[in-house]
Amino acid sequence: MITLDGVTTLGFISVLPPLIAIVLAFWTRDTILSLGIACVVGGLLAGGGLLGFPNLMKEALGNESFSWIFLLEIFIGILIAFFQRTGAIQSFAETIGKRNASRKKIGATTWFMGLFVFFSDYFSPVFVGSTMRKVTDKVKMSREKLAYICDSTSAPVSVIVPITGWAVFISGLLIGLGPIQTESDAIAVFTKSIPFNFYAVLSVLLVGLIATGVVKDFGPMKKAEERAQKEGKLIRDGSTPLVSKELTSIQPYFKDRLLSIVWNFFLPVLLIITIAVGTYIGLGSAKTMEAFLAAVIFLGIVMRMQGIPVKDIMNTAMNGIKGIMPAIMILVFAYTINALSEQMGTANYLIQVTESWLNPGLLPAITFLLAGLIAFSTGTSWGTFGIMIPIAVPIAIGFAGGDINTVVLATIAAVAGGGVFGDHCSPLSDTTILASTGAAVDHIDHVRTQIPYSILVGCIGLSIYLVLGLVGS
Secondary structure, three states: OEEEOOEEEOHHHHHHHHHHHHHHHHHHOOHHHHHHHHHHHHHHHOOOHHHHHHHHHHHHHOOHHHHHHHHHHHHHHHHHHHHHHHOHHHHHHHHHHOOOOOHHHHHHHHHHHHHHOOOOOOHHHHHHHHHHHHHHHHOOOOHHHHHHHHHOOOHHHHOOOOOOHHHHHHHHHHOOEOOEOOHHHHHHHHHHHHHHOHHHHHHHHHHHHHHOOOOOOOOHHHHHHHHHHHHOOOOOOOOOEOOOHHHHOOOOOOOOOOOOHHHHHHHHHHHHHHHHHHHHHHHOOOOHHHHHHHHHHHHHHHHHHOOOOHHHHHHHHHHHHHHHHHHHHHHHHHHHHHHHHHHHOHHHHHHHHHHHHOOOOOHHHHHHHHHHHHHHHHOOHHHHHHHHHHHHHHHHHHHOOOOOOHHHHHHHHHHHHHHHHHHHHOOOOHHHHHHHHHHOOEHHHHHHHHHHHHHHHHHHHHHHHHHHHHHHO
8 A cells, every 4th residue: 555645545556446347348338247347356456365355345335325225226126116017107108198299399308307306316317217218219219318318417407406415415525614614604605606517507408408409419329319210229239228127028907997197106206206305304314215115105005005916016016126136236336346446545546646736727627627537437426525525625715815716616616517527427326327227228328328428518617617717816
């Protein structure tokens, strides 16, 4: 281990596990295998020997954070299965389909739904993807494009709305830095920084323009759309959707009639939103996992009251759990490699090799790049915020003479936007995994088609930060 200024890291070796995972994922297009190999190699490089990998998994998974997202995924899988068994999603698709909406209108509807479900970046991509999938399939919209719309209206929206868990988390990290001494100070500063979060704002605008056809598709997404429209292939031949057939092949229980869309779709969704938003307002933390559990219980009771046998309800729930397992396995390995990166000091190394570049004029731009690189390597936006804000923001405040000026606000926004940027480009990201799950598309196909759009917006944002930093300093 190398220790510089009290910071420990394995140096360049610490970058190898996430690098191996990302390169193999794009090469083999098998995310689970790639992450597994990277974890085993990383355990050996970290000096853990043959037991390094299992010990690492115990450390990474045996905590409240993973348990929370594991249970959330389970309840999401069950709820989607219930929606399909009751015919709720089919009813929703037929309701929209009766209007003979065009691809542009359906794209706009999908985009709007992503904007509306702003309170949870975990709920949004899965809900929007699973709800709109049959509708977008009907107009031959590729699953890759559906995943892109879901992904780019989840985290980017969550990070620019000042009443989300993202806002609370980032604001909490700001308390105690320079003149930011109270919670109200932190919220006020975060809110002022929102207009400077160019990546998030432009991402939301671009996905709306892409979804409505105002801006034409390009890169791998263009090919995916041409395949879907000309050949009728919504996913690539040989691809592996991140939701298995146990979930996607569930048919409505009653073949001759569709059950009430109000009881079997709108009320469970309203229950989720009410609990999540209500607990956020009342407790300061959105209880998303508990909201999904309540919806599962509610819909299970409703299904029985409508004449679906208990045994069928339980079989449907088990199929929902089986169907969500591919996504859970990727999350298992992603959490493991994130723990490995923390153990090896990957973020510390990246900071050490770039901190000498920092100056007032370049600070927002370099902060954005470094935050993006850390998020890309680790697959976590929040982890990036926790690392970068205590480092970059005090430097910005120091350059500003202890005040909160444009450079400080731009630096805060650069951390927030950079974290989302790297998250969007990384196959290790949990929200990107959830977007692939909701759209039922191959995970690497989603990442490959989304990256060009993310890089375009990232380059525009970086250019603005360069100009802003030079002018503001």
